[in-house]
Amino acid sequence: MKRLYLLFMLIFLMLIAVGCNGNADPSSSETDSDTTKVTFSYWGGDFDKKRMEAINEEFKKVHPEIEVELVNLPDGEEYSQKQTVMMSAKTPYDVIQFAEESYQFASRGVLEDLTPYIEEDGLDLDQFYPVAIDAYTHDGKVYGLPLRVGSVIMLYNKDLFDQHDLEYPNENWTWDDVVKAGEKIANPEEGIFGMNPIGGWWASTSQTLQSFGGGVLNEEKDAFHLDSPESRKAIEFMKEVTWDKDIAPSSTQIPEGIDLWTSGKIAMMIDGPWHILSSQANIKEFDWDMTTAPAGSQDATPIFSNAFHMAKDSKVKDAAWEVIKFWTGEEAQKILAQEHGDTPTNKEIAESDLYLDLGGKAPENFEMMLTSLEGAYPPQVTSEWGEINRIVQEGMSKMVDLDQPIEEVMPGVKSEVEALLQKLKD
Template identity: 35%
Template sequence: MKRKSLLFILIGILVSSLFLAGCGNDEASSDGKVKLTFSIWGGETDKAVYEERLKLAKEKYPDIDVELIYIPSEYAQKVQTMIAGKKAPDIMQLAEDVHAYSSKNQLAPLNEYIEESGLNLKENYGEVYENYSRDGNVYALPDRGGSLIVYYNKDLFDAAGLEYPNENWTWNDLLNAAKELTVVENGEVKQWGFVGGEWWPQWMSFMYQNGGGVLDEDGNVIINSPESVEAMQFVVDTYYKYKVAPTREDLANLGDIGGDTLFAQGKLAMNYTGFWAMSTSNSVAELNWDIAPMWKNKEPGTVPFGSGLGVSSQSKHKEEAYKIIEFLTSEEGQMPIVDNKQDAPANVKVLGSDEFLTKDWAAHEINVDTFAKSTEAMIKVPYIPEWNEMQKVFEDNFADLWLNEDADVKAILDKTQEDLEALIGD
């Protein structure tokens, strides 16, 4: 009996040791190199470009091995499952919901590593790094960038004898041009001047351009401020009062298409969206298009896009993980983004580089410096921990704005103000 008891005890110890060895990240591989994991989303091109960039990081840090974890769908849910199982990736690609992670202490603050490395955040990324900061802590370094910009059909502008859009345009310039560029024949719109503003980066940019917004600098809800109401009324008026933008019903009648497709078809004079629309615009050889920074009203304002790279609070190799993300967001680490025409890089030095400015982004010459110019107008987006819930409030409350020309903008924003205050405990 004693021998059996001793055998069971030894087996129990062995099983427990094996289980514990399987939990958490390995300290290092057998060859002494640090092993990191890095989670990303996107398409096959995104995966390939990250792999290329990691090869460059390997050249700089040969003792750090990085395993890419490609999650093309349900990214947030799968990463949260990994975090709950104590198997969080050492490095995580993050976007608008960055503070859904940081507020749960799932991300490591990077301040001490930034200070030790001497990284100048503003010099490298402009003001956009603040979107990845909360309560004085930086939780991610900007990686892929760009912002809301204007796409315009040069032939349509030339035919109407109008000047092209530029960063000095005001709302009046935008509206006057949109009126001239909207063509109606026999009661049917054949050409639209403008695309409207149903998507949150669009209407939100208008609010900030008018001195309003969603939250003020202290985190107070201001979405029903006079400035915000005036901005949203202007957006809604482009549909119903001035009739220069297609409504949701109009787009459904055209085959349930969006602004990018309508622009590529040559039936839309001005579209405003992100870097990705260059692909759609390039798909039509005869389309003579260009890009320009967003217009302004009381002040400039455009929503930045992209993603950042953060370090998991579970990582046992935070210092090494920081070295990798610092490199990936450096000029050298960002260049494959340009070489492969993947996206607009977040590093402002790369945005202003000859490599970026002279790249053949289109079959004809376009104003690529638009992206660098736009960095000065980027707003601090309210990426609060309740971001996803806040988006649901917008979706529910604003539905009537896009479907009903008699909707009361002030009343809807008053209701949104109440809902947001209840959500974030204002």
């Protein structure tokens, strides 16, 4: 009860702050008689800011009648809280970037269904990778359009493989292959590991669980599945490579402020495609390449992306739609493609040389970015995504990173998740 009271007080104080600070109010207004302002909130680092500003410059040439105010916000829980507060005050950002939280907000009725806009303009959704659209289609309605998409991939340090006369990983590798190579390469006493920690965030957890035939929830997303035999096997594997085989480091083995991958201390990095841009910028001392994520009993890789949504209470919906349409259209996709990082959701642009030709830079097997999307699946989102994800990841950290027994941790995780699932059914 005390936590609930404090939460209400926090929201109340934030609403007061919004009301008192004119600069914090993102509600749209006419900047002059001929120009409509559209506020656009997103998160991201320097690459994202540069891309968003570049797209905005192109947008101005086509739509001089619309002024887009880009608002970069901190990501994570703080981002979602900011959106909740603004929506509660009926002063939302007009266009909002969401990722896995899309369904959460759509289920609250605070996002506009984009389906009528898509149909009226005859926008062909077949130009996009289906899985990217599916991720933001809830109950048969499209709530967000994505600019980019990615999945779990594997980067590898060619020098470490060469030092041990090992073949490089490829798209046919399984977890068994990863373990065999990792055991030969790993030397924890010298700070060298065969692979990065796995299971530390939802996509890594999902990829490993699904590759063993498991998952956090069942296919219908209405029952707890983390304690299934398949999921348990995956968790035991994560514990084994961390503690028994010493292939992957625990958090205590990672020096503070050190990136084990870019410093050449990890043979295989199984994670997201953002590592490609940082690797190109920061790796100078060794050669590296990439392939798809390893399989277990089956191939499995979740997508992670983000999409642009329209607030239900936006006062400039027609202009907001023009923004969303342009930000996911051909010009914006080409700007993204030239970064050679995340994959453009437009299939034709993604499969063109504009995206795939790196001009001789690593990784040589960059086309694996497209291969990794074959059979990729959207995350298991529900309206309680944030809370379920928090509970599961806290449990995974205890079981894998802290090596606490599965039998001691799992019952508590199951009880909390099942309570949330029951809440969805009531």
